[in-house]
Amino acid sequence: MRLKKNIASSESGFIFNPGTGDSFSANPIAAEIFLQLKDGNAVADIKKNILAKYDVDTNVLEKDWDDFNAQLREANLLDI
Amino acid sequence: MDDNNQQLVIAVTGLNAIDSPGPGVAVIRALRDDLPKNIRIIGLAYETLEPGIYLHDIVDKTYQIPYPSAGSDALLARLQYIHQKENINVLIPNFDAELYNFIKLGPALKSIGIQTFLPTQQQFEARDKINLYQFGVQHGLMVPMDKIIYSSNELFSCGEAMGYPLVVKGKFYDAIVANTLEEAQKAFYKLAAKWGFPIIVQQFIAGTEINIAVLGDGKGNAISAIPMRKLYITDKGKAWAGITLQDETLIQLAQTFVQATNWKGGCELEIMRTANGSPYIMEINPRFPAWIYLTAGAGQNQPAALVKMAMGETVEPYKDYAVGKMFIRYAWDHITDVSEFQQISGYGETASPTPPKEGL
Structure with missing residues (x-):
């Protein structure tokens, strides 16, 4: 799971794809994950951080992660 | 071009800043941003209610000119009159x-000291929508398949070859997406009644609408190319908001077009980018688009560069522009007096230098 290099984002959750002109609003947790992805952090490390920081079950995290991944792909924000 | 030079006088048409706007006002705003402060802008208008006529911080003085249907002789006579007064x-x-008329008059205008920076008649006709498919094939550009037809009987074979939906287009303007043969026939008669023959039937391409404003130097170099995605589209299909994009494929497409044609002047490539990223050229407009001021906002002022080249300066191709720069168009009620309206209506030109402010 790798973001396209030129994707811009802010801490407020605003995401902009300069190649398509699309913009998105992410909720706070999605924005946090997005910024970590942008920083080049490994998926396993990001998940570990989320599990340590928030009261969330591993299965729930995995399910939500898959959903998030699908949304990023649908939004054309990932390198295929 | 510095402020100490003799005043530069630039005449501009397309002052109809309406819901389907002409590019004139945007072109002038771009010129005023980059050229010396003392430039004088002469508006050339066809109709008396073109908003630019009344915007005196944009246009210094406006003259009416004859409609294109009056022919190039009538236009030349009028331009000679205006030139005598305005130089x-x-x-x-x-x-x-x-x-068509302005290109034809290019040499005559040059002989009296008026510079233009326009494509040749050949370039102008090659990109006409009637010739577009052939043009694409010739230059290796992706253009939807089309067929030029004169009878509704030909629609059946178009449907067989292209499938549905397909697009039925008028000779000059308008396009209707038809999902069945019956819808195509209805569109055929509607467009033929409005614009005459031929009718263009074009393969439907699904995707994202992107436009590229391009400036060619006439020697095969794209001086500037700015891709823009429409973010808000009016019911007339016009961009009411848009944003500049970063996409090397689109820039290369523009460069290929300019190199293949030696395009001289401004133009707009209308692109449909499919889900797999293929950029199809849907139309090529042979002049600046109405959103041209965005090129100035993004750092590549195409109208100003065109004027410099028209005046004989060498302009190097721009390299960078601001990605994510947006325009949002707005409507604004400008208040004027009937005396101004009667001035342009009655005399075919606005008062000079300052328009009347009082009543009749």
């Missing part, structure tokens, strides 16, 4: 329908 240096026409 025009550069003229920038901004309507498709008037370009």
Whole structure:
């Protein structure tokens, strides 16, 4: 799971794809994950951080992660 | 071009800043941003209610000119009259329908000291929507398949070859997406009644609408190319908001077009980018688009560069522009007096230098 290099984002959750002109609003947790992805952090490390920081079950995290991944792909924000 | 030089006088058409706007006002705003402060802008208008006529911080003085249907002789006579009074240096026409006459008059205008920077008649005709598919094939550009037809009987074979939906287009303007043969026939008769023959039937391409404003130097170099995605589209299909994009494929497409044609002047490539990223050229407009001021906002002022080239300067191709720069168009009620309206209606030109402010 790798973001396209030129994707811009802010801490407020605003995401902009300069190649398509699309913009998105992410909720706070999605924005946090997005910024970590942008920083080049490994998926396993990001998940570990989320599990340590928030009261969330591993299965729930995995399910939500898959959903998030699908949304990023649908939004054309990932390198295929 | 510095402020100490003699005043530069630039004539501009397309002052109809309405819901389906002409590019004139945007072109002038771009010129005023980059050229010396003392430039004088002469508006050339067809109708008396073109908003630019009344915007005196944009246009210094406006003259009416004859409709293109009056022919090039009538236009030349009128321009000679205006030139005697204004000593025009550069003229920038901004309507498709008037370009034929202005291109034809290019040498005559040059001989009296008016510079233009326009494509040749050949370039102008090659990108006409009637010739577009052939043009694409010739230059290796992706253009939807089309067929030029004169009878509704030909629609059946178009459907067989292209499938549905397909697009039925008028000779000059308008396009209707038809999902069945019956819808195609209805569109055929509607467009034929409005614009005459031929009718263009074009393969439907699904995707994202992107436009590229391009400036060619006439020697095969793209001086500037700015891709823009429409973010808000009016019911007339016009961009009411848009954003500049970062996409090397689109820039290369523009460069390929300019190199293949030696395009001279401004133009707009209308692109449909499919889900797999293929950029199809849907139309090529042979003049600046109405959103041209965005090129100035993004750091590549195409109208100003055109004027410099028209005046004989060498302009190096721009390299960078601001990605994510947006325009959002707005409507604004400008208040004027009936005396101004009667001035342009009655005399065919606005008062000079300051328009009357009081009543009749």
